[in-house]
Amino acid sequence: MRRLTLCTTFAVLTVTAGALAPIHSANAQQNAPATAETAAQSEPFKLPELGYSYDALAPIIDAKTMELHHSKHHQAFVTALNNAAKTDPSIANVPVEELLASVSGRPAAIRNNAGGHWNHTFFWQIMAPEGQRGEPSAELISAINESFGSMDEFKKAFQTAGTSRFGSGWAWLIVGDDKKLAVVSTPNQDNPLMDVAETRGMPVLGNDVWEHAYYLTYNNRRADYLSAWWDAVNWTKVSENYAKAMEG
Numbered sequence: 001m002r003r004l005t006l007c008t009t010f011a012v013l014t015v016t017a018g019a020l021a022p023i024h025s026a027n028a029q030q031n032a033p034a035t036a037e038t039a040a041q042s043e044p045f046k047l048p049e050l051g052y053s054y055d056a057l058a059p060i061i062d063a064k065t066m067e068l069h070h071s072k073h074h075q076a077f078v079t080a081l082n083n084a085a086k087t088d089p090s091i092a093n094v095p096v097e098e099l100l101a102s103v104s105g106r107p108a109a110i111r112n113n114a115g116g117h118w119n120h121t122f123f124w125q126i127m128a129p130e131g132q133r134g135e136p137s138a139e140l141i142s143a144i145n146e147s148f149g150s151m152d153e154f155k156k157a158f159q160t161a162g163t164s165r166f167g168s169g170w171a172w173l174i175v176g177d178d179k180k181l182a183v184v185s186t187p188n189q190d191n192p193l194m195d196v197a198e199t200r201g202m203p204v205l206g207n208d209v210w211e212h213a214y215y216l217t218y219n220n221r222r223a224d225y226l227s228a229w230w231d232a233v234n235w236t237k238v239s240e241n242y243a244k245a246m247e248g
Contacts, residue, residue, distance in 0.1 A: 016177070045081045047074060048121050056129035060232040065216045069111040070124070073212055077116030084109045100193040111196070115189035119170060123208055126241070127232045134236030138242065140204075147181040151239035154183070155230065158207075161185040162226045168210040171226075173238075174201030200243035205238050 005184065050070055055063035056131075083093045084107070091099060091110065091217060091232040101113045133207045136144070141151065146153040154173075161183050162171035176199070177202050184199045207213075207229055214225035 003082040004150070006105055020241070035085060043082045045078050045083055045117060047071075048080045048123050048124065051086055052129050052132075057106045057127060057232045060228050061127075061214070062217050065212075065214065069208075069213060070120075073082070074117070077113045077120065080109060081094045081113040097193060100191065103194045104196050108121075108233035111188050111194070115191055115194065118187055118193070119191055119206065122203060122206055126205055126234050126237050128234035128237070132236075133232070133234050134239070136235045140235075140239045141245075143181050143242065148183075154181075157183045158205075159223065159226050161221050162207055162209045165209055171209060172201075172203050173205040174199070174203050175242065176201040179246060202241075202248060204245055205233070 001082045047070075050066070054066040054070070055064075055148075080151070086152060088107075096114050098116045099110055100118060100189060105112070111240075116189070119186055130220075144151055144154045158171055158173060165171065165185045165187070167187065170189075170191065172181055172184050172192055174184060174187065174192045181204070182199065182201065183200070184197075186192065186194075186197060190197060192199060192203055207226065209222060209226070211220075211222075214222065218225040
């Protein structure tokens with residue numbers, strides 16, 4: 001993840017007491033590391049790097065949508081989560097997955113913003129530029145065939161989960177406690193890791209069906225977005241997610 005560190009630089013202006021300038025300068029240098037450290041501690045949650053340029057998924061997802069989605073929408077979740085950590089410092093050192101697993105006992109701000117942060121971090125990783133997307137592993141294909149009958153039938157089930165989600169939310173492919181694949185949908189910024197999820201499991205693949213994820217190109221045509229989105233999927237990463245979920 002990208003680590004956004006806020007550093008404060010103190011400029012000392014000396015008009016008549018020129019001899020004091022070296023002392024102030026030295027103090028500023030001594031204080032700078034402490035200031036940076038304090039800033040880092042106050043912002044435990046960081047916006048991750050995409051790993052590719054904003055236009056790398058075009059024309060499937062246009063550059064402006066990616067820029068707004070990453071630098072504005074995702075950043076807003078990170079900022080809000082860091083603000084929540086200022087109110088409740090105990091969450092600062094808690095992994096996001098642990099926050100999600102106990103979200104029923106936490107404020108709505110944690111549910112919404114920790115969910116949004118985790119969901120988007122996951123989302124960026126399961127997409128890739130052309131030439132870097134790979135193919136589903138043999139193990140993943142076998143599991144999809146076992147659970148859905150075929151890859152085409154899986155995609156239909158996933159498409160239905162995305163298009164039938166009323167309002168905003170996400171469509172997911174998960175590995176359940178029974179180690180079987182299932183397609184589920186969650187509202188808003190919820191995900192299957194949360195203890196409030198209707199169906200819990202380890203996400204393998206997920207798609208954001210909030211309008212901000214697709215509206216500039218697809219307008220209100222969510223089904224068209226979901227259909228086109230398969231051409232951006234990083235199957236190498238999805239296969240890795242499946243393998244880890246099966247090990248866990």
